[in-house]
Amino acid sequence: MQTEDARYLKRIRVHSLNETTDIAALAQEIVERCKLIHISKLAEVEQLLYYLQTRKETGKRKKSTQGLLDPSPDFLNDSSLLEGEQPSINCIDDYIELLYEDVPSKIKASSLLLRLTRNPDNLEEMIQHDTVLGALTRVLREDWRKSVELSTNIMYVFFCLSTFTQFHPVIAKYKIGALCMSIAEHELARHETWKEDFFKLTFVSGDNNNESAVKEFEKAQKKYLGLVKKQDQLLRVAFYLLLNLAEDARVELKMKNRNIVGVLMRALETRSNLELVILIISFLKKLSIFLENKNEMAKQDIVPKLRPYVACDHEALCNLTQRLLLNLTFDAELRQKMVDNGFLPAVTPIFNNPAHRTISICVLYHLSFDDKTRSMFSYTDCIPKLIKMIVESPEGAIDVELAALCINIATKPKNTEIILQCSNGTLLKQLVKRAFRFKDPLLLKMVRNMTQHGQPVKRKFVEFLGLFAGAVKKGFEEDLLIECLGALGNLNMKDINYEVILNKYQLLPFLQNTLKPGHAEDDLVLEAVVLIGTISTDSNCAAILAQSGIIQTLIELLNVKQEDDELVLQIAYVFYKMIWHEETRRVIISQTQAPAYLIDLMHDRNAEIRRVCDNTLDIIMEHNEDWGKRIKLEKFRWHNSQWIEMVETQQQDDEDDDMYDLPYLRDDDLL
Template structure:
């Protein structure tokens, strides 16, 4: 049973020149084969009749076993394709009919039709370039002549005739290109064959073909490029050929199928950071934004825009399009409980930019988002809201009226992912006008927060981390810090610090809580006098993570201001650390008793403790022994010696 390829462009229709008045009959195959040995017109007729049979899938198996016919067709194509474009088109079309079924691919590769097609495509593309150059030259010359002889209508008619001939040649050439490229696309389902095509420069040929105007040919070319683009080597070839600049001309496009496949190719290319940048610079952003209202292409457009929004340098550019109002409309009109993943992911990225957030929150934007998020308990929508809450300014102040709604979600009965985002949003609300003590008491949050800090608890690390960050935020408030200290949260944090000491994010956030708490007397006293937190901070002063070191130093500086005993310990540790290399060197000089007598019976005094080495004249020697140790030696003693590179040379001090 034949397996036909799915999800492919339409089969080419019968082309001009391929249709004849005769009706082909499978029983007359011998007659058609004989025509392939005659002159070119007969070869064209014979190939057209065989093509008529091949276009009926029921005849393919019978044609397949006719080796004489297939061999003759392959030979004629190899020898005569330059003689007649119609002949080449007919024969390639016959083999294309076989290529539509995977089990027939072997016969095509056997006759090396794929390699031949690539040669033909390359030749035709170069021919087209020459035609274009000739037309351009003729047009330029004719314009000049018409300027001098405006009454001469012959020149104008001559150019029109040439141009008409050129257009006729282009139509026939595009028929040939279309069927040849389609055949290669079918063969490329085998990645080994696709690799051979790549090595023969298929990508460059296809990108060149993007300059054409024929929609059907372009659909085929872009479809093939989309298939090839999933491999990095092919994508790199496309970059060399400036593919983005060529594709951007097709967006938007009146041909819906071409627009759709072009967007899908752009989506594949948008995984590359450099190509995303190029897409923005060639003006694709407003073009894609304009497609958000196109139901057929909206989803692909959102995916490409999402990829572009991943780069921080491009996030702000969305504020200068009408993208955000359209996205907000889609969010609010979404009929399902959960918003499409592509749409909400895009919105989450955009909400990381302050200017975008101002547009999102215009009018009732934030109110509508909060209403929907709380109604459907949507964690991704709440993540978007959390991103909005991180920006200082008027937008953050809008959250005051939603603090109660958010705090009410912090419980064990809610979905953990949703609670994480609610906690994260609350933790961002560093607003002086917010009464955190009232919030903690009214919504009974302290027991919940303390319970989640248990290292062996059931809470996921992500939730525990958000709890720690939340504690850091509320600890800015004096009365809240006291409330938390009284509840026993500080020992719980130290226990968690022990359990998570390998996780830099946890360590940094817990230390930040201590940093906030040492600002308030009540919690400072608890931290200094009742816990081992300062000792932990001293240990972390020299952590490899710069951020941890910075928060530690700042916290210890405040502790040192208020407690003399810890101030001395901290100062000693800082001194010890700053001088550790020097001290290590000094300690290594301290030899034990057994080492001091390695060079004789006299003790070698550690010179570093016994004065200046230059005051040791006993270290100078002469031939007879030690120089007089009073240091009173005349320089004349060196008169018989010469210095060379800092060494004494001359009379040898030892007897022969």
């Protein structure tokens, strides 16, 4: 019975309820002993007890979605060990007494307490008990070297508590985390000893004709495998317990100071148990988000150790490995190690599994940061798969991860050739149409990167000039305009009539407005300048540009954006292209101060800017005598100032050296 007022609430704790309890007899006992429940409510009590009993059965721990299994020891269900005894919360004191006896009794007591702890309903009462956790801690601290089963059972008790964060302070009180670290380190060292002894015995029993030696070897092998199996269970419980405790960043820092990464790396290298490997990689994934832990993993040479699990058949292990790799790929050296160890072709087949597709694409995207690695994509079957995924994507913009990877891949000519060859050369039209249909700026960026390669590739994009230029007339959003202008700027081909494009799609007014300082974002302004440089290769367009006043606008923009090296370089390049045509050359020399700005830029710290300005000024010198004299004078002053400074420095050094070579002078020799 429950009412809204807690004063009228009577709680009845049923400690003896388990799978074998007689529900009818227990309900009868409760009604008889509790005077508040009338005999007429017997059926309702039975129903409530049945609900509690079935809830306990379905409340067992299930497999984690990340593949982390409940680390239950195999010997937990050993009926011979418990002699048929069923644990009861009312007998905790009896179990504690067994913890003070011999090792078999301690194992029995720890098993019984573990069974109680696995039921979440008993945790609160066990925490409130005065001595049970203290007694378990004492036994674990004193006797963990004597029995693997005993250590595993006790650590599993604390693992059950660690699944609930409210019990973490209790675990910290008894310093179980530090003890688990010590046990794990000792067990890994002991495994090395077992392994050495076993291999020595293998060498001794190498003669198959010696039957006694063969039998001795088989016996030792069976013993060795049994010890390793029990040790794997202990390590699973220890690492899982530490993983739960690491939810607190302060506790994780303490683990880092105790070299938890080194312990996990040793375990990863020496253990083959699937569940244990899953747990280790999951723990490493959690730790890898911090720089110090990532650096320690790099020192431990983690990349080759992960190679066997990159494309394994176990889905949970494969997914966890990909996520760990993703965290590690933020480091340039680790990315290069992954490439050197053949991770690029190993990750590609994972695309076929939708469960791993996104994470594997993210890993490849990080690997594509490095320029050399991008070229290696052409030697795998990755590119056709990626393009197929784009074509088969649902309506709307494609996934950001997929688009980002394709954008990087398209920067290499060989990769672009493979893309153009997909679907017998018909794929390019599908990509461009999809980009404009759904107004996908990332897909357009990929197309734009493809247009920057050689003339044979650029010719395949000529048929889309109308789409790129039409985006300006239709007033697309700025991010789309940037990519369209970039694609037009890349198509610097002599046989394209840009005069028709300028007039048909009204590009000139758009360019004039865009170049006005403060009128548009810098990215859009930069692409507009690049496009003007491309258009300037056409002599007919040069005349139009000269009459439009756009040269003066470029000078104003140069004056405002003189700290932006990329923009200054592109403007200087526009002047270089214009200076070849008589119409624009006349305007630049006689009607603007562009040569003066170019003279100033001769001394810029950017080598490319200096080179473009020198080439432009050389052409001006050939066509204008006045500017030619001034340019020669400025160049002479620049070179002469450097020479004078060098000569003066050398003379000063010579004078300093001569001071020590003078003959002895008397005071009366000095004037």
